[in-house]
Each structure stands twice: as structure tokens, then as C-alpha cells.
Amino acid sequence: APGSHAEVEEGTALMPRFGADGLVAAVVTDFETGDVVMLAWMNEEALAKTIETGEGWYWSRSRKELWHKGATSGHAQTVKEMRVDCDQDAIWIRVSTAGTGANCHTGRKGCFYRSVPVGQPVSPELKLAFTGDEPLFDPKAVYGDS
């Protein structure tokens, strides 16, 4: 039956299961390097626009608005492949990004530019380590000094 456990997990119909907030998580990886560059959110409209246009559209939880990635910064994302997960509440897209190739609002290629040391208890001594992923553009010049 449509929407049954088996149909959602083993069927060929797209039946995204949006959360109580109307969103699914979208994992974005760089098509060339494979690195995770963003974790963003899609509502039904953003998902539909991404599928139809082949470019990355999201729902901005902070600005509470539909967001065509790159509309302001010139860093549009071309979707090379889209996947959906077992219970259809998460999306994975592999993208090629225009312009400088930056995906993060800090100007970097991706948002995950700091590593967390593992194998020790969490304490004030735990320090994040920058991976060396430097900004590719000046966010203030693009977005303003906010």
C-alpha cells in the first residue's frame, strides 16, 4: 500500500516524509572531492524546485524563506546526482558549485572546516582544529557587514 513501511523503503515512488517542521535534511557533497560541504534543509517547495531545475534550493531556517543557493553570491549548485534515504526523510545531493566553488556563507568551500578530536571526554580542554580550508571569497563584500 502507498506509504506503507515496505513501499517507503523498497518502492520506487518518491514519498518524502517531511518532519513536524515541514523539512527534510539535505546532505550536500562536492561532486569532485566527495567532501560533505553543507547540511541544509528542504521544504516541499525547495525539494520540488531542486528536482525540476537541477539546482540546489533550500529552506532557510534562520531567514524563514525559500533560498535559491547562489542567487546572491553567484555560487549556484548544479545537482549531478540526487539520492533519497531508506525512510525518505533525508536527501543526499552531489553538486558542482559555480563561481569560486564556495558553498559556505563564511566564504569557504564547505561548512565543515573544523575537526573535533575524538577519544577523550568532552571538557573545556577539547579544542577544535581548523583544517586549513580558507575562504575563497570575502563574505562581507557579497552579503554586507552583518
Added chain:
Amino acid sequence: APGSHAEVEEGTALMPRFGADGLVAAVVTDFETGDVVMLAWMNEEALAKTIETGEGWYWSRSRKELWHKGATSGHAQTVKEMRVDCDQDAIWIRVSTAGTGANCHTGRKGCFYRSVPVGQPVSPELKLAFTGDEPLFDPKAVYGDS
């Protein structure tokens, strides 16, 4: 100041920003292939246990309980690297998975075993395509026939 925009995004202190549900999203990729294998969730305890033990711990939203991945199935995940994103509301871990290497409860290596065609409007004709990622174990034998 601790917790300021600059400190969260450009500092070296881990200050995870859990959502209203107390969770952060955790993107899990396979250390060898780089493929995204899971999108899971961590509460404060799951994140702390993952950092301390170097194995994947999550919060199961369906079962509403802390979940040591692999405790039932034998597919524990060793965290080879952990990253945190710009606004510290998402985690990326690269893992090596024990046993058959399966990460998905369907028995497959990863949860994203179906692709979504892009470049066409969403319609009933849109069909997911299986990528050929076959189950590595029999879920019914491990979890029971639920």
C-alpha cells in the same frame, strides 16, 4: 564572547547548538568510499559518547532512546574523523564499520540506495532508481520480523 557569532563560527571551542528537539544532525560517510551512508541524530549525550569512545552513538527519534550503533547488529562504527559545521548545528563523521560493513537497517552498506531523477517536474511518473546496493545481511535474522 562565548557563544557569539564569531566565536561559534571562527572559534576553537565546541559549542554545539542543539535544536528545539535537543538534537543535531549527524552526517555519516564511509571512510573508504566517501559515500554518505547515514543521516542520523545526536543529542548531547550521544555526541559526548561518540567523542569520548570514538564510536557512533545516536539518538533514535523513532524509539526515543540513546542508540549505540552496532550494539544489536554488530556493526559498530569507528570514528576516523569528526567535523563540526560553521554554526555548530551539524556533525560530520567519517567511519569504518565493523562486521559486514552495513550501516542501514535494511542490511545495506548505506541508506541512500535509491537515486532521484532530476531535471523534470515532480509527478507520479517520477520513479526512484535502485543503485544496486544490495543487503549485506538479513535484517529479519538480526532484528526480528517487525
